[in-house]
Amino acid sequence: MKRRKCGKLYGIGIGPGDPKLLTLKAKEIIDQVDIIFSPKGDEDKTSLARSIIEATTSVPKEFVELPFPMTRNKKVLKVYWQKAAKRIAEEVAKGKQGAFITLGDPFIYSTYIYLLRTLRQDFPNIEVETIPGISAFNAAAARAQVPLVQGDERLAILPVTKDLRGLRETFEAFDTVILMKVGSKLDKVMALLAELDLLKHSVLVSRLGQPGERMIHDLSSLNQFKREGYLSVIIVKNPKRGTLS
Ligand SMILES: C[S@@+](CC[C@H](N)C(=O)[O-])C[C@H]1O[C@@H](n2cnc3c(N)ncnc32)[C@H](O)[C@@H]1O
DSSP states (O other): OOOOOOOEEEEEBBBSSSSSOOOHHHHHHHHOOOOEEEEEEEEEOOOOHHHHHHHOOOOOOOOEEEEEOSSOHHHHHHHHHHHHHHHHHHHHTOEEEEEEEEEEOTTSSHHHHOOOOOOOHTTSOOOOEEOOOOHHHHHHHHHHHHHOTTOOOOEEEEEEOSSTTTTHHHHHSSSSEEOOOOOGGHHHHHHHHTTOOGGGEEEEEEESSSOOOOEESSSSGOOGGOOOOOOEEEEEEEEESSSOO
């Protein structure tokens, strides 16, 4: 009797947008798998991760877009994580090799983290391998030519939440602060940076490696570019700290 091929899932970080920032390993696996799962927000016409991959792979692939609504409601999200895990498990049970593709690195603020946890709980026998990717903040630093940390310096990476409490202390305690998920909170962040006299020590990179990419050094000049949107990273260097100059 012919033995059934063993299925497997790869969770793959595909970088922030430029297909050339896909690692060789990610590209190799994406070219080999039978099926690709890509996350899709409810406001997106198509999955951004999917469009990045479609620019790199010549092999026609079976694509499954898995919806994940943009909500903070854990109950609602849990339903979607469970549905996604079930959909993936069905395909892997058929012996397929699958890839769940995710922007940047899979373990930096990614839906993949919740999906992996759900898979481990609901389908513990599925083999999963995670392939790291270049995070948006790595690519933003390189693009802006801003060294992140040197010597004994300290780096903080955090999402901008509605409540900016704590952010002030973070700016004081770290030499470099990376703000992700800036989105609609940009105005509030700008106000705080202005108050702390950090605007000219900040760089914003938006839609990195994608059409409409923007980079603004010294955020005092940002007014004309307001509403940079969800896909933005801000790097703030605190000039009062810094162990080396
Ligand atoms: C849900 S998190 C995913 C982060 C991703 N896993 C990573 O490692 O970059 C989404 C945030 O990543 C950042 N981001 C992702 N892609 C980006 C891009 N192409 N340009 C600028 N920021 C990006 C933005 O801060 C965005 O709000």
